[in-house]
Amino acid sequence: MLLQQLINGIALGSTYALIALGYTMVYGIITLINFAHGEIFMAGAFVGLFLVTVLKFNVFLAMAGAMIFCMIMGVVIELIAYRPLRKSSRLSALISAIGVSIFLSTLALMVFGADAKGFPDTAFPVQQVKILGAEISTLQLLIIGVSALLMLALEFIVQKTKIGKAMRATSEDYNTAALMGINVNRIISFTFALGSSLAAAGGVLVGLLFNAVSFNMGLMAGLKAFSAAVLGGIGSIPGAMLGGLLLGVAEVMGVAAGYSSYRDAIAFAILVLVLLVKPTGLLGQKIQKKV
Amino acid sequence: MLIVENLSVNYKAIKALVNLSCRVEQGEIVALIGANGAGKTTTLNSISGIVPASAGRVVFEGEEITKTLPHLIVKKGISQVPEGRRVFAKMSVLENLEMGAYIRSDTKGIAQEMERIFHLFPRLAERKKQLAKTLSGGEQQMLAMGRALMSQPRLLLLDEPSMGLAPMLVEKIFEIIQEINKTGTTIMLVEQNAHMALSIANRAYVLETGQVVLEGEAKELAENPEVRKAYLGE
Ligand SMILES: Nc1ncnc2c1ncn2[C@@H]1O[C@H](COP(=O)(O)OP(=O)(O)OP(=O)(O)O)[C@@H](O)[C@H]1O
Ligand SMILES: [Mg+2]
Numbered sequence: 001m002l003l004q005q006l007i008n009g010i011a012l013g014s015t016y017a018l019i020a021l022g023y024t025m026v027y028g029i030i031t032l033i034n035f036a037h038g039e040i041f042m043a044g045a046f047v048g049l050f051l052v053t054v055l056k057f058n059v060f061l062a063m064a065g066a067m068i069f070c071m072i073m074g075v076v077i078e079l080i081a082y083r084p085l086r087k088s089s090r091l092s093a094l095i096s097a098i099g100v101s102i103f104l105s106t107l108a109l110m111v112f113g114a115d116a117k118g119f120p121d122t123a124f125p126v127q128q129v130k131i132l133g134a135e136i137s138t139l140q141l142l143i144i145g146v147s148a149l150l151m152l153a154l155e156f157i158v159q160k161t162k163i164g165k166a167m168r169a170t171s172e173d174y175n176t177a178a179l180m181g182i183n184v185n186r187i188i189s190f191t192f193a194l195g196s197s198l199a200a201a202g203g204v205l206v207g208l209l210f211n212a213v214s215f216n217m218g219l220m221a222g223l224k225a226f227s228a229a230v231l232g233g234i235g236s237i238p239g240a241m242l243g244g245l246l247l248g249v250a251e252v253m254g255v256a257a258g259y260s261s262y263r264d265a266i267a268f269a270i271l272v273l274v275l276l277v278k279p280t281g282l283l284g285q286k287i288q289k290k291v
Numbered sequence: 292m293l294i295v296e297n298l299s300v301n302y303k304a305i306k307a308l309v310n311l312s313c314r315v316e317q318g319e320i321v322a323l324i325g326a327n328g329a330g331k332t333t334t335l336n337s338i339s340g341i342v343p344a345s346a347g348r349v350v351f352e353g354e355e356i357t358k359t360l361p362h363l364i365v366k367k368g369i370s371q372v373p374e375g376r377r378v379f380a381k382m383s384v385l386e387n388l389e390m391g392a393y394i395r396s397d398t399k400g401i402a403q404e405m406e407r408i409f410h411l412f413p414r415l416a417e418r419k420k421q422l423a424k425t426l427s428g429g430e431q432q433m434l435a436m437g438r439a440l441m442s443q444p445r446l447l448l449l450d451e452p453s454m455g456l457a458p459m460l461v462e463k464i465f466e467i468i469q470e471i472n473k474t475g476t477t478i479m480l481v482e483q484n485a486h487m488a489l490s491i492a493n494r495a496y497v498l499e500t501g502q503v504v505l506e507g508e509a510k511e512l513a514e515n516p517e518v519r520k521a522y523l524g525e
Contacts, residue, residue, distance in 0.1 A: 162393070169379050169390050175341050176377040181365030181394035181442060 004134040005256045006249060011140040013248020014147035015209065018202035019225030020232070020240040021154065022074075022195025027170040028235040029191045031090065035097035036077055037199060038106035038222020044070045044200025044206040046112065047215060052123050059124050062203045063146070067197040074196025075189045083185070101218075108215035110268055116214035124208055143205045150201055150240055154194065158237060171235070220264060224251075227271035233284020242282060292317045292477055293338070293369075293446055298347035300330075300337050300501075307333040310347065315446065318506045320468070320478045322488040322509060324522055325498030331481040332374050334498070335448045338479075351446070353383040366394050370444030374481075375453050376435040380424035384415055387423050387434055391441030401441070408437040412468060429460045431493035435466070442461045446477045453484045465491055489513040497522070 019041050026034045044066040051062035055287040081100045082086050085093045108209060127138045158164040170177040170187045206221060228247040232239025247267050254266045293315040300308040308330045315321045323331050336342045338349055340361035348357045356364055370391075379387050388408065392401045409416035409434065411435040418426060423434060432452055439447060453461040465487050472478050482488035489495055489509045496519060497505035505512065512518050 162389075165382070165389060166385055166393060168382060172379050172381055173377055175361075176373055176379070177390070178341065178361035178373050179339060179365065179373060180390045180438070181362045182390070183360075270330045 001134065003132060005252050007134055007136055007140060007144075009249030009252035010245060011143045011192040011248070012211070012252055013228075013245035014144055014220075015202045015206050016225045016228045016248050017241045017242075017244025018147055018150065018198045018205070019221060020228040020244045021151070021237065022199045023226050024232070024234055024237060024240040025167075025171075025231040027229070027287075028095075028237075029167065029188055030082070030086070032093050032097065033083060033226070034082075034192075034195075035094070036081070036100035036104060037195070038218030038225070039101050039108075040070050040077075040196045040218075040223055041199040041203040041206075041225075042075055042108060042213075042215065042218035043073060043104065043198075044203030045213040046108065046203075047200070048204035049117060049119060049207060049213050052119060059142075059208070060206070063201050066200040066204050070180045070196040070200035070203075071193040074192035074199075078189060078192045083188075101222075105215050105218060112215055114215065116217075118211040118213070119208055124290045139208060143209060146201065146205060150198060152196065154237070157194070163187070165190060179274075194242050223263075224267040229281075230271055231274050231281055233281030235285070236281065236283045239281055239283035292352060293479070294340065294350040295334070296348050296350070296406045298334070298337060298349065299345045300333050300342055301345050302342075306501060308337065308344075310503065311498075311503055312347075313496050313503060313506070315477060318472075318475070320472050320480060320497040321493035322485075323402040323479065323481045323498060324483070324485040324488055324495060327483075328500075329498040330501040331498055332450055332503075335371060335373075335479070335481060338364075338448060339369065343412075354415055359434050362435060365444075368443075368445040369448065370439040370442050370446070372435045372439045372450060372452060375454065376428075376431045378423040378426070378431050378434050378438070381422060383420055383422055383432045384426070384434055387438050388415075388441050389521055391438035394442055398425075404443065406443055408440055411440075411470070412437055428455050429457070429464075432456065432460075432464060433467075436471075437523050438462075440471065440476075446468055446479065447471065448479045448481075450481045451483060452480075453482060453487060463488060485518070486513075 022037050023034060031049060047066040047069045048062045050056040051065045052059065077100055081096045082093050085096055121268060123144065124139060128135050129138065158167060165191065166187050167180045170179065170182060170184050171245035174184060209218065224247060229240045231247060232243025247270060250270060251266050255263055295311060295313045298308055298311045311334060320521060323334060325331055333342060337344050340359055344357055348355055351367060351369060356367060388405055393405065395401055414430050415433055415437055423431065426434060452464050456464065468478060469491055480488055480492060489512055492509040494507065495509045495512050496503050505518065
C-alpha cells in the first residue's frame with residue numbers, strides 16, 4: 001500500500017523537517033552545528049506535556065507555550081554558551097554545544113526520571129479517516145498540517161519581512177551585514193529563536209505521535225534531523241524541508257520493506273552516502289569559508 | 292568631521308596600522324593611496340568598527356566612535372562601500388538596496404532615496420528584480436554604492452571602487468563619486484588607481500606599511516616626484 005506508507009513517511013518526515021530547519025538556519029548564520037538543538041526539541045516536548053497534563057491546555061495552546069519557552073531557551077543558550085566563543089575556533093563552539101547537550105539531557109533525566117511519559121488519550125482525539133483507500137489518523141493530519149503551516153510562516157518571515165531579509169544578508173556576509181547597520185547579534189538571537197520554536201513544535205508533535213516523551217528523545221531525533229539537514233544541503237532552508245521529508249519517507253519505506261530492525265540506521269546510511277557522494281547536499285551551495 | 296588619531300591595528304602578530312593619523316573635513320573628497328597591503332582597507336574597516344583598534348582613537352563629528360559597534364556607526368552617519376563590492380549575491384537588487392536602508396523606517400523617505408539612486412544608476416532600475424550575482428562587475432559596484440547611499444550617510448567610505456573595471460567604466464564611476472560629493476556627502480576614497488583618485492580629491496594621504504608617509508593637497512601630491520615614481524608609474 002504505497003500511498004499509505006507515503007503518508008506515514010510524510011508525517012514522520014515533517015517532524016524531522018521541523019527540527020532540521022533549526023540546524024540549517026543556525027549553521028547558515030554562524031557555521032555552527034548546534035548539538036544542543038535536539039535537547040531543545042526534547043524540552044519542547046516536556047513543556048507541551050506539562051501544559052497539557054498539569055495546566056489542562058489543549059494541544060494547540062500547549063504547542064504555542066512550548067514554542068515560546070524554547071524560543072527563550074535557544075536565545076539564552078546562544079548567549080551564554082556560543083556568543084563568548086564567537087571569535088574562537090569553530091571547534092571550541094562545537095565542544096560547548098556538545099556540553100550544553102549533555103547538560104540538558106542529564107538535567108531532564110534528574111528532573112523527570114528515566115521513564116518515558118505519554119500524553120493522556122484526551123489530549124488529542126485520534127480517529128482513522130479513509131482517503132483514497134489509505135488509512136490516515138487525525139494525528140497524522142495534525143502533524144502534516146501544523147508542520148506545513150509553520151514552514152509556510154517561516155518562508156514568509158525569511159523572504160518577505162525586514163528581519164528575515166537581514167537574516168539572509170547576515171548568513172551571506174556577516175561583516176557586510178554589519179556595515180548596513182544590521183545588529184548582527186540580534187539577528188543571530190532571532191535565528192536561534194525561530195529554529196528553537198520550530199523544534200519545540202516538533203517535540204510536541206513527536207511526543208503525540210509516539211505517545212512518549214523522554215529525557216533522551218533529543219539524541220536520536222536530533223541526529224536524524226541533522227542528517228536531513230545535510231541531505232538537503234546544510235544552510236539551505238528549502239533543503240532542510242526536503243531532506244526531512246525524504247528521510248521520513250525513506251525510513252517508513254525501509255521499515256515497510258522489512259528492514260525494521262535497521263530503522264534508525266537508514267538515516268545514518270543516507271548521511272554517510274551524502275557526505276561521500278555530494279557533501280553539499282541536494283539543494284546546498286558550494287561550501288564557502290566564512291570570515 | 293572625521294579625525295583619526297594615532298590609530299594602531301594588529302591582526303594577531305601582524306601590525307597592519309601603526310600610529311596612523313588623518314582627518315576629513317566636511318564636504319571634502321580625501322584620497323588614501325598606497326600599494327597592496329599598505330593598510331588602506333584596514334583603516335576604513337577600523338573607522339567602520341569592523342576591526343578593533345589596539346591604540347588610538349577615531350572621532351566623528353566631535354564624538355569618539357573608536358569602540359562603537361559597526362551597526363551603530365552606520366546610524367551615526369558613516370557608510371562604507373567595501374572592497375570587492377560584497378553585494379548580497381543571493382538577494383535581488385531591490386533587496387540589496389533595502390538592506391542599505393536597514394537603519395531607516397520612514398517608508399516614504401526610503402522610496403524617495405531609491406528613486407534618487409535609480410536616477411544616479413539607471414542600470415540598477417532596469418535590473419531591480421535580478422539577483423545581485425547575475426550583475427556585471429560594474430553593475431555590482433553601482434549596486435554597492437547605491438546600497439551604501441540608502442542610509443543617507445554624511446560620510447561615505449569607498450574602498451577601491453575602480454577595482455577590476457574597464458577604463459571607461461572607471462571614469463563613469465569617478466564622475467558619479469564627484470556627483471555624490473556635490474550633493475553634500477563627504478567622501479573618503481581608497482584607491483590603487485592613484486591617478487584617478489588624485490584627480491578628483493581635495494587632499495590625499497599616502498600609506499606605506501601601515502603609516503602615513505606623505506600627505507597634502509591632491510594637486511601637489513600629483514606633482515610630487517616620489518609619488519609620480521611610486522604610484523603614477525613614471
Ligand atoms: N584579516 C586579516 N588577517 C590577518 N592579516 C590581515 C588581515 N587583513 C589584512 N591583513 C594584513 O594587514 C595588512 C594591511 O592590509 P589591508 O587589507 O589593510 O591593505 P590594503 O592597503 O587595503 O591592500 P590592498 O590594496 O591589497 O587592498 C596586510 O599586511 C595584510 O596582509
Ligand atoms: Mg584593500
